[in-house]
Amino acid sequence: MKPADLVPRPEWYPGRARGGWLSARVGTALGIAFATCFVTGLISHFHQHPGLFPLPDGPVWGYAVSQGIHVTTGIASIPLLAVKLWSVAPRFWQRPLVGGVLRMLERGSVLVLVASAVFELVTGLLNVAEWYAFGFYFPPVHYAVAWLAIGAIAVHVAVQLPKVRELWTAPEPAVATGDLRRRDVFRLAGLGAVIAAVTTAGDKLPALRPVGVLSQRSAMGPQGLPVNRSAVAAGVVADPDWQLRVRDRGRERTRTLADLQAMPQHAALLPIACVEGWNVWATWEGVRLSELVDDPGGVAELTVRSADPGGYGVSTVTRQTLNHPDTLLALRIDGEQLALDHGFPARLIAPNRPGALQTKWVTTIEVRR
Numbered sequence: 314m315k316p317a318d319l320v321p322r323p324e325w326y327p328g329r330a331r332g333g334w335l336s337a338r339v340g341t342a343l344g345i346a347f348a349t350c351f352v353t354g355l356i357s358h359f360h361q362h363p364g365l366f367p368l369p370d371g372p373v374w375g376y377a378v379s380q381g382i383h384v385t386t387g388i389a390s391i392p393l394l395a396v397k398l399w400s401v402a403p404r405f406w407q408r409p410l411v412g413g414v415l416r417m418l419e420r421g422s423v424l425v426l427v428a429s430a431v432f433e434l435v436t437g438l439l440n441v442a443e444w445y446a447f448g449f450y451f452p453p454v455h456y457a458v459a460w461l462a463i464g465a466i467a468v469h470v471a472v473q474l475p476k477v478r479e480l481w482t483a484p485e486p487a488v489a490t491g492d493l494r495r496r497d498v499f500r501l502a503g504l505g506a507v508i509a510a511v512t513t514a515g516d517k518l519p520a521l522r523p524v525g526v527l528s529q530r531s532a533m534g535p536q537g538l539p540v541n542r543s544a545v546a547a548g549v550v551a552d553p554d555w556q557l558r559v560r561d562r563g564r565e566r567t568r569t570l571a572d573l574q575a576m577p578q579h580a581a582l583l584p585i586a587c588v589e590g591w592n593v594w595a596t597w598e599g600v601r602l603s604e605l606v607d608d609p610g611g612v613a614e615l616t617v618r619s620a621d622p623g624g625y626g627v628s629t630v631t632r633q634t635l636n637h638p639d640t641l642l643a644l645r646i647d648g649e650q651l652a653l654d655h656g657f658p659a660r661l662i663a664p665n666r667p668g669a670l671q672t673k674w675v676t677t678i679e680v681r682r
């Protein structure tokens with residue numbers, strides 16, 4: 314027996330609804346979902362690396378919407394990709410398995426496409442479910458492989474476009490009575506995508522909460538807001554001698570909680586919008602960040618540090634965000650003092666920003682001019 318005999322044969326996949334007519338349609342739907350997912354993923358990347366690419370500081374719900382779309386289109390892609398792979402499965406095993414250079418290139422690019430697309434959907438889903446089964450830090454790897462996937466998709470679309478155009482106008486091949494029609498499989502794929510999107514979107518759109526049976530968000534915490542990382546997990550305890558330090562031009566200024574409470578207080582209705590896709594709104598109240606530094610218009614960037622030694626314990630604030638009137642060092646949520654799990658005594662909150670940048674348990678603000 315030769316090793317190639319162990320590889321499945323096309324005849325083992327008799328599904329008669331498979332083939333070009335179905336594949337072109339599911340492929341188009343998948344392409345649109347992936348492209349949307351990629352663009353919103355890029356937006357998320359730029360948000361998480363402020364300064365890389367200028368993004369507006371509004372609308373306040375911008376990130377909540379774009380990241381909701383990112384996660385939802387990713388989840389909707391799962392059934393579409395499954396049906397797409399099913400529709401072309403026999404081709405994977407067509408002989409010769411390797412063949413000449415051109416065939417190798419063509420099959421190699423499809424292999425990269427399938428592997429990177431599956432990788433993105435699996436790691437994204439696991440991250441949203443907060444099941445960190447993979448041994449690497451998610452964001453840079455998910456981001457790098459996204460380029461691989463979108464590149465492979467672009468090549469695939471360029472190569473297949475003439476065929477896809479033809480197949481979109483081709484009549485549906487007839488089937489024997491009682492056989493599954495291609496259009497039914499296409500509808501099932503679409504239905505699967507809609508069900509996947511709707512049942513997981515209750516944490517993004519309140520209107521979908523009643524049907525959001527598979528919605529995923531961080532464990533619900535005090536004051537009606539989820540907690541991504543608790544004070545215990547971060548090793549943070551309430552410090553009775555807490556003081557805010559602002560370092561600017563080689564000098565340090567400290568303020569106690571009482572000092573901050575004596576300053577003018579501002580309220581802003583803003584969401585915590587997590588990279589995992591969920592968002593929760595609250596009225597935050599505290600001191601405008603711009604009122605804590607001299608000449609905020611002349612600031613290049615702030616580094617905000619917290620008592621949390623973890624990666625999200627440090628956050629960069631651009632001049633644009635610093636000078637937004639809703640950018641606060643928040644001391645209260647919905648009229649109550651912040652719970653320790655939400656960052657007591659003070660946390661950062663700003664519009665149109667990923668939750669990961671809204672650092673809790675702030676201790677120090679460093680000004681760069």
Ligand SMILES: Nc1nc2c(c(=O)[nH]1)N[C@H]1C(S)=C(S)[C@@H](COP(=O)(O)O)O[C@H]1N2
Nearest residue numbers: 539540541542587621625655668669672673
């Ligand atoms: N210091 C610190 N701040 C943090 C985090 C963290 O791990 N450490 N997690 C962030 C993330 S990922 C989110 S989504 C929000 C969640 O805010 P909440 O726990 O107050 O609801 O806090 C952010 N602030």
Ligand SMILES: [Mo]
Nearest residue numbers: 587588668669
């Ligand atoms: Mo988050």
